[in-house]
Amino acid sequence: MRGDLSAIRRVLLEKDRFLIACHENPEGDAIGSELALALALRKMGKTATVLNADPVPGNLLFLPGAGTVVFAEDGSKYDVAVVVDCGSPDRTGALVGKELRKCPLLVNIDHHRTNGDRGDLSLVDPEAAATGLLIHRILSAMGCEIGLDVATNIYVAVLTDTGSFHYGSSSPEAFEVAGEMVRRGVDPWAVAEQVYETQSAGRLRLLGRVLDSLEVYADGRVACITTMREDLREFAAGKDALEGFINYPRSIVGVEVAVSLREEEGGVFRVSFRSKGRVDVSAVAARFGGGGHRNAAGCTVPGTLADVKKRVLGELAAVMS
Template sequence: MPIDWMPLVDIVKANQRFVLTSHVRPDADALGSEMGLAGILEALGKTVRIINPSASPDHLAFLDPEKRIQKLGEGVSVEQACDTDVHIVADTSAWAQLHDLRKVLEKTTAKKVVIDHHVSSDDLGAVEFKDTTASATGVLITELAEALGVTPTAAQASALFSAIATDTGWFRFPNTESRTLKTAARLVDLGAQPSVIYRELYEKSSLARLKLHGRILSRVTVEAEGRLAYTYVMRKDFEETGSHPSDTEDLVNDCLTINGTQCAFILVEQQSTQFKCSFRSRTGMDVAKVAEQFGGGGHRQASGAMLPGPFAKALETVLGAMKAALPPQATVASEPAAAE
């Protein structure tokens, strides 16, 4: 059901200062949605800050050319983040995805708003504007702009197009439907250039990133009669190849290119010695439910969670959960995975 944006339109009209936030390890949907929304609010004369729990990855720096996105704890304190009229959380509604921003949301007296398209959800004490049928939060922000009577600039359209294109796997995932394509077409009409955005996203790889990809893909293993594929990344891999943790983005989807594979996951060792696990499915298997077993969540076909180490234990735990969640073979209908 389409979102009734009028309550949020009223909130925007009644307030002046806004803080925008998204999830840890922000992807292009998170950053593009924040940048697009910031510009839309500023077109209405509002004061906007963007404060995230994680730094933006280097390969998405083109979305924030003026480097306006701040990381909590680096130049901005909890108290400073609380000093606003409205705090909008975009592209997540899960406490586990907010890390230290939880301290802000629990302490602030500001009006709290969530704009999200993920299935997994917690009660953040916010007014929710959620549509799980939307392919990306960027779609929702574009629709909100229309409700606010604001026409996005070319820069804002590019940010929102990036959000949508990445969360749909450049429009090849099953969450791509007519609404997605109509929204993308409107953003192109407003100045987004798909060829330029694609080049920024996918054709500026570093040698270090290519070396990392080769190492990780060489570890791909299949289980469950070929229906499950997985790989992993250790911290030493980043050091030895000179790569960055953000260079693992989308690698899990390569596991699904193996013929007969229905689901996949990748474990990435963190500085904390925990392991970030990204789950993918291209069947009726609901990996959001698997992720929720470990305090994570996301979409039915793309989710994530954090697991404690050591590696052998994390791998054993995830393998067991994924194998248990695999549907009977007779019921499988294969299709590509969605974005996390």
């Protein structure tokens, strides 16, 4: 583990005005970590503003504190900026990044291996299953009483980033903290229903369209799905509707790596990788300037669909051979 837990603990105890941010297109770990920290700081009588570039996904709006996230700065001054689950302030979006840099002190709490250790203080542990676990370590070190509102956010951070405890990253700490949160009152079924069982019929139809694009390569070891902008338009869906679709190609017997290609504006494709564990897909993503974890990584590649597919599958084959 890199970083200084005790220095961060001291700063959080001593300072009063906090600006908290995460990466663009946030998911459960990013939002849960931000809100858990913000709620705990507010309970201590401090001000904590959560400033994000993108809206809270619909299935996370039930999280305590989700309604307090803001999307524009209001001229407030802060003592400390905290960026969570995010390699660099650059990945928070232009507006948020600018606000973070105005703060006299930047704290970076993250579990991404590609984290550049940006910030004056950092707690970066690539072994942690979720940034929410690092927030839990910090709050515990501070002696914070974790109420149901904070517990719900930490539980969702851990639940979502471990793929509901499917991934190899599901450490004893992940189970222990999740268990502690349940002891503090979190209802696992109520949470799972909110997070995973709130999709629209339209999203399920979009899934049908995307699964229609399924291709299998490398003697059945690689499966690829593709979403074009036209698909999202036709189903009146945003890109967040695609969350989790990549798990279907990965679930095929014999598949080691799933790839999802999503057409973006301006002739580029967002490429996501999911590995069953043997193949380190962060190495493939890094070849295209992206990053992530061993089991989940992504990058952005310019070109036509055929061209991007050829290059991505070629680099993947090189890593897998």
